[in-house]
Amino acid sequence: MLHSVCSSMRVTETKSHDLLALAWPSPPRNVLVVRKDHDSEVHKALIDYANHINDVYPDTNLIFEPYVAHSIHEQLGFPVYATNGEGNSAYEKHVDLTTTLGGDGTILHAASLFATATSVPPVLSFSMGTLGFLGEWNFNEFKRAVREVFMSGAPISLPPKSTDEPEQQERSQAWMKIRGKSMGSSRNSRILLRNRLRIGIFDSDGTRLPHEPPFAHADNRGEGIFALNEVLLHRGALPHLAHITILIGSPPHQKILTTAIADGFLVSTPTGSTAYSLSSGGSIVHPLVSSILLTPICPRSLSFRPLVLPANTPITLRIEAANRGKEIEVSVDGVRRQEGLRTGMEVRVVGEEVRSPGAPGARDWIRGVPSIVRSGGDADGDDHWVGGLNSLLKFNYPFGDNG
Numbered sequence: 052m053l054h055s056v057c058s059s060m061r062v063t064e065t066k067s068h069d070l071l072a073l074a075w076p077s078p079p080r081n082v083l084v085v086r087k088d089h090d091s092e093v094h095k096a097l098i099d100y101a102n103h104i105n106d107v108y109p110d111t112n113l114i115f116e117p118y119v120a121h122s123i124h125e126q127l128g129f130p131v132y133a134t135n136g137e138g139n140s141a142y143e144k145h146v147d148l149t150t151t152l153g154g155d156g157t158i159l160h161a162a163s164l165f166a167t168a169t170s171v172p173p174v175l176s177f178s179m180g181t182l183g184f185l186g187e188w189n190f191n192e193f194k195r196a197v198r199e200v201f202m203s204g205a206p207i208s209l210p211p212k213s214t215d216e217p218e219q220q221e222r223s224q225a226w227m228k229i230r231g232k233s234m235g236s237s238r239n240s241r242i243l244l245r246n247r248l249r250i251g252i253f254d255s256d257g258t259r260l261p262h263e264p265p266f267a268h269a270d271n272r273g274e275g276i277f278a279l280n281e282v283l284l285h286r287g288a289l290p291h292l293a294h295i296t297i298l299i300g301s302p303p304h305q306k307i308l309t310t311a312i313a314d315g316f317l318v319s320t321p322t323g324s325t326a327y328s329l330s331s332g333g334s335i336v337h338p339l340v341s342s343i344l345l346t347p348i349c350p351r352s353l354s355f356r357p358l359v360l361p362a363n364t365p366i367t368l369r370i371e372a373a374n375r376g377k378e379i380e381v382s383v384d385g386v387r388r389q390e391g392l393r394t395g396m397e398v399r400v401v402g403e404e405v406r407s408p409g410a411p412g413a414r415d416w417i418r419g420v421p422s423i424v425r426s427g428g429d430a431d432g433d434d435h436w437v438g439g440l441n442s443l444l445k446f447n448y449p450f451g452d453n454g
Contacts, residue, residue, distance in 0.1 A: 060147065060172070061204070062242050062416045069339055070424060071416055072239035073173055074204030079147035081132075083114045083172070085161040087153025093179050096152055096190050098126055103194060105129050108201060114146060143168035148200065152190070154180015155326075159384050162247075162279040162420055166383070167262065169274060173242065173421040175200055184325055184439045187424045200423060203240040241426050243435075244419040245322045245338055246362055247403040250282050250383060251275035255395025263389055275399075278383045279420055280323035282400060284368055284392065285315030285348065289376035292351060298367040299360070310371060313350035315379075318343060318366055318400045325444065333357040335446075337436060343402050362402030369397045 061074045082104065087093045101123075104111050113131045115123070120133035134141040142164045149164075149172050151157045158176050165171045177193060178186030188196045252260045252275075262276065286293045295316050297308040319328040321336040324344055329335060333346035334357055341362040347355050360366070370379055370392045378391025381398060392398070405419040424435050440446040 062173075062244065062421055064416070071242040071244055071421075072203075073200070073242050073421065073423065074239055075201075076204070078108070078110070078201055078205075080110065081112045081114055081145050081147045083142060083146040083149045083161070083164075084119075085116065085149065085151045085153070085157055085164070086119060087157045087180055090153075090179070093152050094123075096177070096179065096193075097123065100150070100152065100190075100193060101127055101131070104197070107197075114142075140167065143170065146172045148172050149174045151176045151186070152179050153186075154178065154183050155185045156180065156385075158185045159280060163384055163386060165420075166276050166278070167274065168277070169418060171418075171420045173200070173240075173423050175423045184443050185322070185422070187422070187435060196423075196425075199426065200240050241424050243338060243422045243424050244405055244416055245279060245422055246320050246341060246405050246419055247277040247279050248282060248318060248320055248343070248400050249275050249277055249403050251399045252381070252388070252392070253397045253399060255393075257397075276383055277403060278323075279320065280326050280384045281317050281319035281328060282398060283315060283317055283327065283380075283382045284398065285380045285382070286376055287378075287380040287391075291375040293376070293379050294371040294373040295379070296369040296371055297345065298369065299364060301365045305365075305367070309355070311347050311350055311355065312352070313347045313355075315348040316368060317346040317348060318368070318398075319346060320344070320402070328357070329444075331357075334359060335440070341402065341405070343400070363404070364401070366400045367397050368400070370394055 060076070062071045063074060064071060084097065084100065086097050101113055104113060105127075115131055115133055117133040120131050124131055149161050151161045151174065157180060158174065161174060162171070175188070175196060176186040177188050177190045177196075179190055180186065254260060259275075284293065284295055292312050293315060294310060294312055296310045297316070298305050299308050300306055317323075317328050317331060317333070319326070319333065321338045321340050321342055321344075324333060324336040328344055328346040331346050331348045333344050336342055336344060336359060343360050343362055343364060343366065345358040345360065345366070347357070372394050374394060378393055380391050381388045403418055405416065
């Protein structure tokens with residue numbers, strides 16, 4: 052039987068880093084493992100990872116997507132878990148930590164499992180894909196990575212067993228079962244909190260449309276769908292350009308920015324700025340910059356340039372009657388909605404509120420996607436991002452340079 056999520060996982064500010072710090076009140080109990088499909092190397096790594104978790108952290112439950120659990124359970128000498136008919140909402144209820152084995156697409160898929168969740172567990176990503184711009188760790192260092200994550204927030208010394216607090220006693224026993232050594236308060240795992248977009252789709256009467264599978268079981272329909280990368284509107288296979296009006300702000304102060312006549316239109320997060328938006332001529336934005344990107348795809352204009360707006364700016368994309376096609380395709384993080392958008396329908400987008408709750412000066416942060424990055428001692432928190440631009444995206448790489 053799966054336990055509920057680890058209570059009060061904290062993501063807090065640090066004095067010497069732009070990154071945040073992860074602190075568990077007790078060791079994580081339920082770990083979701085998401086893998087890249089159809090890759091023998093990833094499959095072998097998955098088995099090694101699962102066996103290591105079971106050997107070193109035996110009180111940890113491993114959760115897989117149903118088809119993965121079915122394919123590997125006979126290769127493991129211990130039980131594994133999968134979700135039932137609750138759909139993706141089951142992950143929000145049970146998962147403390149998510150691990151991905153694959154590339155950027157695997158990370159996006161893992162994030163999509165929490166697309167209707169306002170709280171997302173930390174994500175530990177091992178780069179085993181084609182690009183790996185979002186992946187932080189090499190799999191050959193997975194034991195170190197897991198230990199750092201599991202021990203993040205562990206007390207340097209445990210309280211005496213004679214404590215009168217049952218909850219404190221239970222937590223102390225949980226930490227004692229882990230074969231590890233506390234790294235101290237200054238060695239917490241570092242967190243890059245990635246902003247998401249909150250997306251709602253409305254018909255021409257202004258009625259919010261219900262979620263499609265696999266989000267049909269979500270009970271927070273008022274929140275909409277969350278995207279880590281982008282929402283895309285595109286003409287698809289139709290030969291005619293899309294006519295999409297972009298409005299900025301909320302009624303009664305909503306203003307029409309322009310009507311785009313283009314192949315499509317992207318609204319992206321800073322994380323998504325290095326994805327489809329970059330290929331469409333959009334700016335590269337650091338993930339710590341709270342912003343939203345508006346990027347046209349092949350517009351019928353020489354003066355329509357990509358825009359960067361504050362993350363809390365409400366944006367509405369309305370399908371105009373001038374569209375000659377039947378429907379406009381809409382995709383969220385690469386997952387296409389089954390039903391397209393017709394004349395008068397709207398996509399409403401705003402940046403997810405990622406904030407420190409409570410009184411002014413509070414140091415804990417909520418929402419967003421907490422991505423666990425490699426700790427580099429006193430190194431600047433931007434090192435992983437700058438390194439990714441240079442080594443993976445070949446930023447400003449000159450032609451003909453073999454160096």
